[in-house]
Amino acid sequence: ILTSVSFSLLFAAQRHVLTYMEDAVSQLLENREDISQYGIARFFTEYFNSVRQGTHILFREFSFVQATPHNRASFLRTFWRCFRTVGKNGGKYSSCYLLTAQEYHCLLQLLCPDFPMELTQKAARIVLMDDAMDCLMSFSDFLFAFQIQFYYSEFLESVAAIYQDLLAGKNPNTVIVPTSSSGQHRQRQPPNDCNPLEGVEASLFYQCLESLCDRSKYSCPPSALVKEMLSSVQRMTFYGFLTALAKDQGINRALGALPDKGDLFLDPAMDQELEKLVAQVSGLSVSGPASSSADTVNMPVRNSPRMNSPWKPLHHRRKMDAESEGSNEETDSSEN
Numbered sequence: 001i002l003t004s005v006s007f008s009l010l011f012a013a014q015r016h017v018l019t020y021m022e023d024a025v026s027q028l029l030e031n032r033e034d035i036s037q038y039g040i041a042r043f044f045t046e047y048f049n050s051v052r053q054g055t056h057i058l059f060r061e062f063s064f065v066q067a068t069p070h071n072r073a074s075f076l077r078t079f080w081r082c083f084r085t086v087g088k089n090g091g092k093y094s095s096c097y098l099l100t101a102q103e104y105h106c107l108l109q110l111l112c113p114d115f116p117m118e119l120t121q122k123a124a125r126i127v128l129m130d131d132a133m134d135c136l137m138s139f140s141d142f143l144f145a146f147q148i149q150f151y152y153s154e155f156l157e158s159v160a161a162i163y164q165d166l167l168a169g170k171n172p173n174t175v176i177v178p179t180s181s182s183g184q185h186r187q188r189q190p191p192n193d194c195n196p197l198e199g200v201e202a203s204l205f206y207q208c209l210e211s212l213c214d215r216s217k218y219s220c221p222p223s224a225l226v227k228e229m230l231s232s233v234q235r236m237t238f239y240g241f242l243t244a245l246a247k248d249q250g251i252n253r254a255l256g257a258l259p260d261k262g263d264l265f266l267d268p269a270m271d272q273e274l275e276k277l278v279a280q281v282s283g284l285s286v287s288g289p290a291s292s293s294a295d296t297v298n299m300p301v302r303n304s305p306r307m308n309s310p311w312k313p314l315h316h317r318r319k320m321d322a323e324s325e326g327s328n329e330e331t332d333s334s335e336n
Contacts, residue, residue, distance in 0.1 A: 016068040020051055023064065054078065062114045069219050072151045075111065076257040079143070083107050084265050086139045098136035104146075122156075123149040126242045140264050145246045151255060154218040156242070162208045163238045166200040172208050199235040206230040225250045 024047045028035060035043045050056040054074030057065050065075050086097055086107070099107075101124035108115045126145035127137050149156065165172035206227055213220040229244050230236060236244075245251055249260055259266070 016070065019068055020048070024048070058111060060112065062112055062116060065112050065115075066150075066153070069151070072219075073255065073257040076147050076150065078111060079108065079146075080258055080264070081267055081270050082111065084139070084267065098138055099142070100134055100136060101142075102134075104137070104142050119150060119153070120146070126239065126246055129239050129243070140261055143258065143264070144252065144261070145242075147252070147255065147258060148242065148246045151257070152219055152221060152245075155212070155216065155220045158212055158216070159209065159241070160238065162212065163200060163205070163241075166205060166208070167198075199237040199240065202230040202233050202236045205236055205241075221245060221251050222254050225254065 024044060027047065028040065028043060047056070051070075054070075054077055057071050057075045057078065065071055086099065101120055104124075105115070105117055105120040108120060123142065123146040124135075124137065126149060127141045128135050162172045209226055209230075210223050213223050213226075225248060228250075229248060230241075252258055252260065258264070
C-alpha cells in the first residue's frame with residue numbers, strides 16, 4: 001500500500017497535478033460570481049480540458065506560463081500557431097520576413113503581457129551571437145532559438161556556469177542548479193566567444209553536462225543527442241553549443257512542441273479554422289449591402305458569446321470591466 005501511495009504521489013509531482021489543482025481553485029475563488037451561473041463541475045471540466053488542449057496559458061501571468069514543462073510547451077506551440085504567418089512574404093511562406101528582438105517581444109506580450117524582455121534578448125543572442133539587439137531575424141531562426149532558451153532556461157543557466165568554470169580552468173564538480181525564480185531574473189553574463197579558436201574541450205564539456213542532466217530536477221535535452229552533438233567536434237564555445245541545440249531537429253522532436261523546420265508554416269487544422277472564418281466574413285460582406293429577406297434568413301446566427309471560458313484571469317477581467325465602464329455610453333448609442 002505504501003509503495004502504491006508513494007508511486008501515486010511521485011506521478012502527481014512529475015505531472016504537476018497539484019500545480020493545476022491549486023490554480024483551478026484559485027481561479028474558482030477569484031471568479032466565483034461568474035462561475036456560479038454555470039456550476040463548479042462545468043468549470044473544472046472546462047479548466048482541465050483547456051490544460052489538455054494547451055490553451056490554458058493564454059493571457060496568463062509569466063509565473064504560471066513557465067511553471068511546468070507542459071505550460072512551456074503549450075506556450076511555444078501557441079506562439080507558433082498564432083504568429084507563423086509572420087513568415088509569409090509575398091504571398092508565400094518563407095523564412096525571409098525579418099523582425100527585431102523588440103518586435104518579437106511585442107508578439108510574446110500579446111499572449112503573456114508580463115513576459116520578460118530578458119528571455120527574448122537571450123534567445124536573440126543565440127541567433128545573433130552578439131549584443132546587436134536591433135538586428136533582424138527570421139521567424140524560424142528566432143522561434144527555434146526561443147524554444148531552447150525558454151524551455152531549457154534553468155539548464156542553460158547551469159551550462160553557462162559550467163562553461164565559465166572550464167574556461168577559468170576550474171573543476172565544476174559542484175554545480176548549483178538555479179531555481180525557477182533565480183534563473184528567471186538573473187542576467188546571464190555572455191561568455192567570451194569572439195575568437196573561434198576559443199572554447200572548451202568538447203569531451204570534458206559533455207562529461208560535465210551529463211552529470212548535470214543526471215542530477216537536475218529541471219528539463220534537460222536528451223543526453224544521447226547532446227553527446228552526439230559534442231562528439232563531432234574537439235572544442236565548443238558556449239553560443240556555438242546553444243546554436244547547435246536550436247538547430248538540432250532531434251532535440252526539437254524530443255521536446256515535441258514545434259514541427260520540423262520544413263513544416264513550420266504548415267498547420268492544416270488552423271488553416272481550416274481560418275478558412276471557415278474567412279468564408280463567414282465573406283458571406284456577411286456579400287449579403288450586407290443589398291439585404292433581402294432571403295439573405296437575412298441565411299445570415300449566420302450569432303450565439304451569445306463569452307462564457308465558454310468563465311475562468312479568465314482576474315486582472316484581465318478587471319481590465320475589461322474598466323474599459324467597458326468608460327465606453328458604456330458609446331456602446332449604448334451604437335447599439336441603438
